[in-house]
Ligand code: DHB
């Protein structure tokens with residue numbers, strides 16, 4: 001597998017995996033949140049996952065060579081720091097579906113491994129931090145945040161992060177300014193926001209590590225369609241984590257992370273000057 005050239009340095013699976021692992025440890029205390037889970041539930045979940053594995057082994061007569069290859073691969077995923085990538089690409093979408101199935105407002109999509117909290121606040125209207133010569137078609141996005149009953153939510157936070165025109169995320173690939181294409185917006189008294197950014201490129205998950213090996217061994221492809229990542233939050237409402245996509249992207253129908261939903265595909269309008277305008281609102285569910 002080749003890696004992709006990037007300003008002066010090369011983005012590697014090991015480096016982005018290490019950053020994603022470090023970020024995950026920095027922001028979350030995953031065990032604390034489940035410390036009261038009863039042992040019966042823990043045992044049920046583990047037993048059912050193992051039963052699925054055992055059934056697969058029996059059904060397909062998995063050999064010792066295959067078992068040892070799996071063992072080596074699992075060890076390598078850890079050594080490459082690719083557990084965040086593996087889980088967010090092949091597992092998170094189902095967790096997200098289950099977590100949001102009760103919602104009347106926006107349901108959302110996976111967070112993925114590259115969120116960083118506390119991106120610079122740009123008020124209700126402004127540009128995402130970007131390089132002077134940032135490549136990519138300009139995108140002007142107007143939207144509103146509302147509650148399920150239609151009430152506009154003033155002071156809601158819209159956090160946006162996305163890849164650049166080469167498909168790289170700041171803080172996870174080398175040579176990109178710290179907060180490039182990452183920002184927080186705060187809705188005005190009508191719940192409105194206006195964001196200036198660029199259209200991101202399709203994203204290829206790193207192919208030079210263990211996940212890449214699995215993808216090529218299975219004859220799959222490593223692509224996610226171009227997407228904007230968002231977190232939208234307001235007091236008294238469930239936080240929304242979402243992604244927005246662009247029509248006509250070749251990978252909207254076969255996203256490696258299975259995270260596209262039809263209602264998340266934008267309808268950008270060509271502004272006749274090489275850029276696009278788009279309208280997309282968010283509806284948040286009140287906390288019950
Ligand atoms: C991965 C990257 C993304 O940008 C994303 O949205 C989902 C998953 C990944 O590399 O795992």
Ligand code: FE
Pocket residue numbers: 112114203227229
């Ligand atoms: Fe992403």
